[in-house]
Amino acid sequence: MNIFRLPLLTWIVLNSIALYVLHVKNNFLWSFSGWMGILAILVALESFGWIAVSLYYFHCYNTSPNPTNKAKALITKGPFRLSRNPLYLAFTSMCISLALFTHSPYFLVSGLVFWLITDLYTIPLEERYLAEHFKEEWRQYSQQTRRWL
Known part of the structure; x- marks a missing residue:
């Protein structure tokens, strides 16, 4: 199975590499102080909020957030009104939070690579399936809602 079909695993691997590089360079600093710490906490809370609410809607619609499973429903409510991919948005913004906490650009790089x-x-594969499976509903939704924000 291709790792890129599993975004959470991809995210974990990329951020583990960033963490490893910081550790090898003996440059791992974790700081909650100052404006960067406050901003990091706010971004982390935003990310966890997106994740929690998105997972709640997956549960409500009785479908899986796992992209390798076939979607049973097209979710267009809650955070999915603002973004077609709120979980991926949360993972990407969590990289920003990690970069702010550690004062390191490595997590920004991992976030950029994850986003790319x-x-x-990943998203084009998912969207192809949704377009085939949900046809008109998907067409309307994809025209009304942006892929990211």
């Missing part, structure tokens, strides 16, 4: 892989590979 997800935007260029």
Whole structure:
């Protein structure tokens, strides 16, 4: 199975690499102080909020957030009104939070790589399936709602 079909695993691997590089360089600093700490906490809370509410809607619609499982429903409510991919948005913004907490650009790089892989590979595969399976409902939804924000 291709790792890029599993965005959470991709995210974990990319951020583990960033963490490893910081550890090897003996440059791992975790800070909650100052404006960057406050901003990091706010971004992390925003990310966890997107994740929690998105998972709640997946549960309500009795469908799986796992992209390798076939969707049983097209979710267009809650955070899905603002973004077609709120979980991927949350993972990407969590990289920003990690970068702010550690004062390191490595997590920004991992976030950028995650965003590129997800935007260029994972999401098009998912959207192709949704377009075939939900046809008109998908067409309307994709025209009304942006892929990211």
